[in-house]
Amino acid sequence: MPFDPSMLFMIVILVFMIGMMWWQSKKAKKQQAKVNDFRESLQTGTEVATYSGLLGKIVSVDLEKEQAVIDSEGSLSRWRLQALTEPPIVPAYVHDDEVDEYGNRLEDKADDQSQQDEQDADEAQKPIEATAEQNAKDEQTK
Incomplete structure (x- = not known):
């Protein structure tokens, strides 16, 4: 073959x-x-969401009947466990005025700039201090 x-x-x-x-x-x-x-x-107090979009906290769970009671802003409702899922993660909202064109926070830039200014001032002060120390040593040796 x-x-x-x-x-x-x-x-x-x-x-x-x-x-x-x-x-x-x-x-x-x-x-x-x-x-x-x-x-x-699932336990009492666990935050859940339903597939239809209801958000709330577990009040009670009955595993034999596969049901849970959810408290959503004061109103109680009974749901099947198959309809429950973990709640969505809500991202933190940042307004466009709070960030630059690259998405960096403006106050972070201001903090970085002030730290840089402090470092520059410290470095500028070092040669003056070193010169003052050298002059003091020179005067002591005279």
């Missing part, structure tokens, strides 16, 4: 596809385990 390059190509593609399916399955199992750990660790 002669060597057929197209057969080798088909085998490589098949191995690649099987590898991709295995990798996706492993990734999905890891994600599912993470979600299950979150749901099992």
